[in-house]
Amino acid sequence: MLTPQHIDRVVTLALEEDAPWGDLTSQTLLPAGAIATARLVAREPGVFSGGAVFAAAFRLTDPRIEVTVHTADGEAFGKGDQLASVTGPARGVLQAERIGLNFVQRMSGIASQTARYVAEVAGTKARIVDTRKTTPGLRAFERHAVRSGGGFNHRFSLSDAVMAKDNHLAVLTAGGISVTDALLDVRSRLSHTTHLEVEVDRIDQIEPVLAAGVDTIMLDNFTLDELRAGVDLIAGRAIVEASGNVTLDTVGDIARTGVDVVSSGALTHSVRSLDLGLDVVLEANPDAVPR
Template sequence: MLTPQHIDRVVSLALEEDAPWGDLTSETLIPATATATARLVAREPGVFSGGAAFAAAFRLTDSAISVDLLVADGEAFETGDELASVTGPARGVLQAERIGLNFVQRMSGIATQTARYVERVAGTKARIVDTRKTTPGLRAFERHAVRSGGGFNHRFSLSDAVMAKDNHLAVLTAGGISVTDALLEVRSRLSHTTHLEVEVDRLDQIEPVLAAGVDTIMLDNFSLDELREGVALVAGRAIIEASGNVTLDTVGAIARTGVDVISSGALTHSIRSLDLGLDVALSADPDAVPR
């Protein structure tokens, strides 16, 4: 969850990285008394996300800067729309500009792409969800952006649920124990609130996994025909997640096989930042003009 405290902590680190000893350019060229106004303008259509991070970049740089967000996270916009306005000391506005843009451009890019995926599965029961393939340190930001685009989040971290993949199962059954018995032993050690998901990559693995009473079964890299057969085999006994080879071109057909969840790492790891611009104008006050 993207909390105000987490936003401030991460944005502060980004600001420190960008100006560890101050903004030499602005401090040299711009008078301390100068003020500026800026407009965040969309240069292409999309879905907005990252407003709080954008505002934090300016607030944490100079508390005298005010930011007015004109659209909410999750709101669609068109080319030319004004998304936010910024007013305050010019040095601070110029110093925070790039960090504020970096957050809002990337997060809006994720939200926009997620919305495209969600649109492709409209009319089915499938949910679009993200994965742990996120930028280190920015997971909460990127996953918030997925929700802004109408998607859902998978487990946030390794601490949230048990998710047994092929490598886990290989180690678990190395001593000759069956997959079913191994998973039943795992289940016996879990609390009743802990979710258990297991990945399979062949149809013949489904029944042994279901026999252990798993909550979710992931059908990994299944063909469309195999997904349909897998849905029929599971027959409502577990949540079905489809993963692998999920693109905008394939996601609609995958959803129509009847799966419950479609996970895609591409929502966060292969995103183009949206083209948003910050148009800055210095005050007309003659005392604010650099000499």
């Protein structure tokens, strides 16, 4: 969940990285009393995300800067649309400009990409879901952007659920214990509120996993025919997640196999930032001089 406290913490770090001792250029060139008005304008169509993050970049730089966001997160926009407006001391506006843009461009890029995936699975029951393949330190931002695009979030962190993959199972069964017995032991030690998901990469692994009463089975890198067979075999006894080789070209066919969830790291790890621009107009104060 993207909270105001988390936004301020991450944006503050970004601002400190970009101007650790202030913005030397703006402080040198711009009069102290100069006021700037800027407009966030879309240079291509997309889905908006990150309005609160964009505003925080300016507010945390100079609390006198006023930001009005005209487009809600999750709202589609066209080329040329004005998405937000900024007014305040020019030095602060120009200092915060790049950080505000970096965040909102990336978040809107993720939201727009997610919306394309969601559109491809329309008419199916499948949810489009992200993964932990996010930029370190920016997971909450990027996952909020996925929600803005109509997608859903997988577990937020390693602390949120048990998700046993092939390497976990290899270690777990190294002593000769069966997968079913190993998972039953795991289940017996979990709270009733803790979700248990297991990854399989072959059809014959499904029944032993189901016998342990898992909540979700991830069918990893299955062909379309294998996905259909897996859905039929599981028959509602667990949530079915498909993962691996999920692209815009394949996601629709994957969803139509009957799976409940399609997870894709491409929503966040290889997305292109959207082209948004901040057009600035300086309103000079004739009495102001540089200091």
